[in-house]
Amino acid sequence: MDQPQQPAAAPVSRPARSGAVEAALAVALGVLSAAFGLAPWLLTGARSPLQNLWAGEALPADMPVTLLPLSQYHATSIVALLTVGGAVAGLAVRIWRPGRRRLATGCAAAGVSAVHAIAVLQAFTTVGGGLTGGAAAALYVAGLLAGTVVAMAAAVAAALLLAAESKAPAALGVGLMAVPAASWLAFAASSAAGPGGTPAFLAAAWRWLPAVLVGAALAWCGFRPAVRLVVWVVNLLLLWLVPALFTSVSYVLGTRTYLGDFGEMSLLARQILAATLGPDGGAGPTVAVALAIGLAGAAALELRRRRVGS
Template sequence: MWLWLGIGAGSAVVGLLPWIITGMRLPLQNLWDAATLPEQMPIGLLPFSQYAITLIAGILVIGAAIAGVVGRSFRDRLGRHGFATLAAGVFGAQLIAIVQTAVVVGAGLRPGTESTIYLAAVVAVAAASVVVGAVVFVLIARTSRPGALIGLSLAAVAAGWWVDALIAPSAGLVTPLQTTLLGLAQWLPAILCGVAIAWCGIHSVGRIIAALVALTAVVIGPALATAVTAAAGTRVLARYPAEMLDYGAQVFQQVLVTPELTLRPLLTTLVVAAAGLALLAVRRRRSAEA
């Protein structure tokens, strides 16, 4: 059982990799009590900041997804207790990361209601990400292929944020190589989602429905992330939650009606899925003829 506990915790650490390579110094905080240089900020196991919403989600969801893939790969050996131990490893480590970071950030923020609301909001984002990660973990590790496809599609969306942070871990100027890699990485969620659809197949009603959910996720997920990032990162709206919500809704709608932002991932997913399904059909035919 200790093995599965360690693998679960290790999955959470792999999820943290884009943050680990930065040195894990907390981002500068708008509400920090004392003037502090970036290199003097305390260590936090998560990048708590209103400007790092997608990074927090990507770190936590990818860690859970990795544990889910391990659980599915070894489910015949895991058993019920092994599955619970694997879950305890990944989500226990993530809980420790949230608590440690909340304590460090809470100690450094200046006193006041605004700081309390800010910290509660960032903790809520992290907690919600853990909940999504738990759903992804269970879907991938324990359900049939249609359920696993839905979990994998959610993980594919998070993988885009995770890889972006891995390519360009530090804010500021990026190199030409990083710019090129970031341009290529934007195709990753759609490609992963297409591969997952091909793996699942579409030869039953349940699998077709799961494929449609996956296509929806690959379009809506990035749009939602863009809206949340834009709204949360607009400091002038921080004291006006209703206006912030309205602004986020406007950005979400604008992204959804922009063809290059919605049709590109949708068509890429369909092309990859079709190619994968065709390849698998050819392999099955050759196996039948052999």
């Protein structure tokens, strides 16, 4: 006599992680991402750059350890070191795809901000304590702190954009981070190779890397729905504006002649910005390359989609 068939066992599903577990993992992810962003500076030994307003004579080896390279000559590097940490956290959440995405994104951003707050507090306390007193030192610290706080906010924005489910904000996050990411890689390469040790081809590659990143992001984002065309316009504008801003800030803050003279600094900044954004500034070819990559990639992906759908 045939034995009655036993009912098939139900598939065993893994229990979903609790909100507390996902939150803790996301905070840890944010902490690690922020540390990764700071790594190129920390691996140099993290000795503070020499300060023009330092209270006494000091050699580079005599300077204290700081978690950020506080100096007007490193303004753009500070932006890169902070924002890349936020971008890595956002990308990590996007790859992870947790069940409570908003919770995880917020916790990851909080972890990034906590590390940044500790680094900023340690660096400014250490450098501020070693400077000469007076209005010039106070103005110097206040200016650096204002720029650093803006960079911290940009890091949070990058994390939120890149972790978003929709392609449009994620592609916008790539556009926001393209230039800082190239600056971060250049800083990491120069720190590892030492003065004059970066190969010439790598130095040339940093100029074109933002265009490649933006172009790839636009191709991935695509044209549909039509509102995504706004992302194309904004990303191309960012690719045109941000390198000019980086160049302007680096040049103006690196010129000791006008440092502290806000009228002359403002005039110099406007002149450099106008020259960099103009037809001879070199932004045109970069934007054109990004647009070409985006159009070609989007067309190829659309053709592939139609072939698969047919």
